[in-house]
Amino acid sequence: MNIFYKKPQNRFALIWNFMFLMLFLSFIVRLLLMFYCWKKADLNVIEIFQVFLKGLFFDIGTASLFAIPGIIYFLLFPVKYIGSKVDKILVYTGVFLSLFILSFSFFAEFTFWDEFQSRFNFIAVDYLIYTYEVVNNINESYPLPLLIASMILMTLTMMWLLGKMKAFKITFAARPIFINKLIPFALISGIAILFMAFVPNRWAETVSNRYEQELTKNGIYSFFAAYRQNELSYDNFYISADEKKSLGLVRQSMQRKNVQFVNNEDITRFVKDSGTELHPNVIMITIESFSASFMQHFGNDKAITPFLDSLADRSVLFTNLYATGTRTVRGMEALTLAIPPTPGNSIVRRTDNGGLYTVGSVFQSKNYSRTFFYGGDGYFDNMNDYFSGNGFDIVDRGRTDLPGDELPTKRTMIPDELVHFKNAWGIDDEDLFDAVIQQADVQSKQWKPFYNFIMTTSNHKPYTYPTGKIDIPSGSGRDGAVKYTDYAIRKFIGKASQKSWFKNTVFVIVADHCASSAGKDAIDISKYHIPCMIYNLPDFNNMKINKLCSQIDIYPTLFHLLHWSYTSKFFGEDVLDNAFVPRALPGSYQELGYVVGQKMGILSPVKNFETYSISTDFEKEKKDAKADNNILPMNIAYYQTAYDLYKKGALKQ
Structure with a gap:
């Protein structure tokens, strides 16, 4: 039985059923990944509920975006040729390729998570570009023939399920008037446009638990979000300060008896050593x-x-x-x-x-x-x-x-x-x-x-x-x-x-x-x-x-x-100098960390700042209930100044 109504005008029956399969597959991926990282994630009941509820939100948007080629085809394809040989060839081919991409994504999500403990990100985008190295790595790390066979089998199984739901039969038998095609087209495309314009992937990152963030995301949506945001503007996404003030803080941290700054515009300086x-x-x-x-x-x-x-x-x-x-x-x-x-x-x-x-x-x-x-x-x-x-x-x-x-x-x-x-x-x-x-x-x-x-x-x-x-x-x-x-x-x-x-x-x-x-x-x-x-x-x-x-x-x-x-135009300093202030600068693609003493500040997009208290052996972190703003100025200074000087060309020879 078809999940959706069987009215003769329902040319979009295949699209609805395809989207349902996509949502179900995303649910299975999220569930399996949650079990895979269960101990590390340490999620409570409320967090689990949030993961699946917010995850469904991202899945609906992703399914709508994925359906765009199909709804355009079904909207514009002439009614008199519906069910013809050409129509069937195009539809079956399109569905097979779409389901194969979903099957590939299904397996790829687990291999990527195994390596990076995250959904697709900038690394996945890079890997798509460098296919030679990546395909060979997959071939040597996993049984590639078995993986391909599994993807094909999974694709054919989903096509069989769509057939059992009579999605193909209803789609090819439909003789809808244009308005009946326009309504589902407007609904699906409207959701897709809203997601493209107003739903950034970082909405999944409003919680502090990184595993909860990653489980909430949809892998395919994360991939395209990473592709669109290959470089982030510091000024647009992070807490900023007056440029001259930030530069001054960095220069002050570099000031030594043996250091002479060349100008007042950047960090270019001459480091003098009296030894041989x-x-x-x-x-x-x-x-x-x-x-x-x-x-x-x-x-x-x-x-x-x-x-x-x-x-x-x-x-x-x-x-x-x-x-x-x-x-x-x-x-x-x-x-x-x-x-x-x-x-x-x-x-x-x-x-x-x-x-x-x-x-x-x-x-x-x-x-x-x-x-x-x-x-x-x-x-x-x-x-x-x-x-x-x-x-x-x-x-x-x-x-x-x-x-x-x-x-x-x-x-x-x-x-x-x-x-x-x-x-x-x-x-x-x-x-x-x-x-x-x-x-x-x-x-x-x-x-x-x-x-x-x-x-x-x-x-x-x-x-x-x-x-x-x-x-x-x-x-x-x-x-x-x-x-x-x-x-x-x-x-x-x-x-x-x-x-x-x-x-x-x-x-x-x-x-x-x-x-x-x-x-x-x-x-x-x-x-x-x-x-x-x-x-x-x-x-x-x-x-x-x-x-x-x-x-x-x-x-x-x-x-x-x-x-x-x-x-020197370097932000790095001589650790052996008595004036050196011990600190570290760890970062990810979006988070910008500053560690000093037993505190770590993290700047992140949407102009967010939070601090963590770190154990003496640096093995445990605990998020502070209230951010420690004492370390915020230097946290900003290092990253804002580095971004500004690079973009202005001040780090050139």
Whole structure:
């Protein structure tokens, strides 16, 4: 029986039944995701009711938007041809494709949630663009033939259900007058227009529990909302202050005896050091998704990082360092620009991101060569365009048929003879490190120091790596990937130590972000904690920096240890300076955090501000009943100033 009335004029019977199926499917997804994160979400009865009630609201809007092509077709298709062969072919094809998209979304929601603990967001938009890497990653992480077969079976089952409801029969038998088509068209399109114009996805984020926010959302609606809001205007969405006042607060926090500001318009300043400058080679290993909690130094008892733990005792070790974001491009932004995360996408992913004053600019001023190494295709996430546009040479495993290959600086492809293993994201870390050593041998003969930025990939789903290297089977999970990464770095340092250039080379080992940054709250600060160590720096072979600090502070601190005098446009500061105020700047795509002492302020869209009290070990957060406005001015100052200076071009060289 058809769920809806069977009047002969009901040409829209198929649309109504399709929308009902869509609502039912969304309910099932929400229910299963709730069970999946039940313990972490910690929802009470009222919150569960709110999730499903508000979720239904978003589902109705999404179903209306999804039905737009169908209602336009049914409105305009001539009545005399209804039920014809052409009509049936077009309708069956359209319904099949629409249901297949729903089936794909159904499965994709669970795989995406498994990785990011959220509905579709900016990351999903990026993944749609970079289909080659993503499809291969899915193929290697999941049984793709089985998934496709399941999606087709699910699609055919839903078509069969529509047939059993007699939706097709009624739709093809209808002979409606125009007014009878216009009424449902106006109703559905009206709802769709209202949602497009007046219902932002952030309406689901009016509660503090992040899991409740994400469960309330509709995945498809969230995807298109993220696509539309790839960059957020700070002034439009966040609490603002007078620009000059905010700039003044930031400049005041940077004022030191050895610092002289160049002008009154921005943060450009000259940092003076009276010591004798050291000019070692610098190699930075940026480890994919490497949480501090993986290391024994930070409480892990699985012994999966034996080499890095041993290296930590022979290095300058940052014990209280926090990432600025949750994605690789956000880590790259922090490590190259030393800037807080501006709302929206990372600057690495934006268009106007060339000619910036980067950490590489400081190395250039000291006559260093600069090279970016990546084991995958640097076209992904706009990495090659960003690094080449800021003066780096490129060494990657890229294909030559994609945009980004004709770059203003030199690009070298890692040769086949160095590649022994690869997965969806690129070659294994051992092969990447071998390419770095090969290049370093060449660089060391050019009689100028070199700065190499390495981005690893092995510690990423599908967690596959060469067999026989460690005692955990390839593809078995994160622990194995972490241990293999540790193994690859040990081999790299071992091989490098045999080179003539090793003695005069400093290694910076740091994570781009944590393995998982999702939590009950908008920003779970404990899941931003990353390790960083500076190894092989003369006279600093066992030093711990315990101050609370940010990813953006690493290079200003290194430059101090090297006694460099240099021009800075960085928000990052020398942690070892006595005047340094311990603080961290964690962020997501929308939330902008500021941590100082045992407090964390969070700025979020719709000009919202809230604070959290943090436990002494940074493992627990509790939202304050009333926001602590004492930290609001600096919270605003960092992010508003960073946004303003970037948009005005003040961070250019």
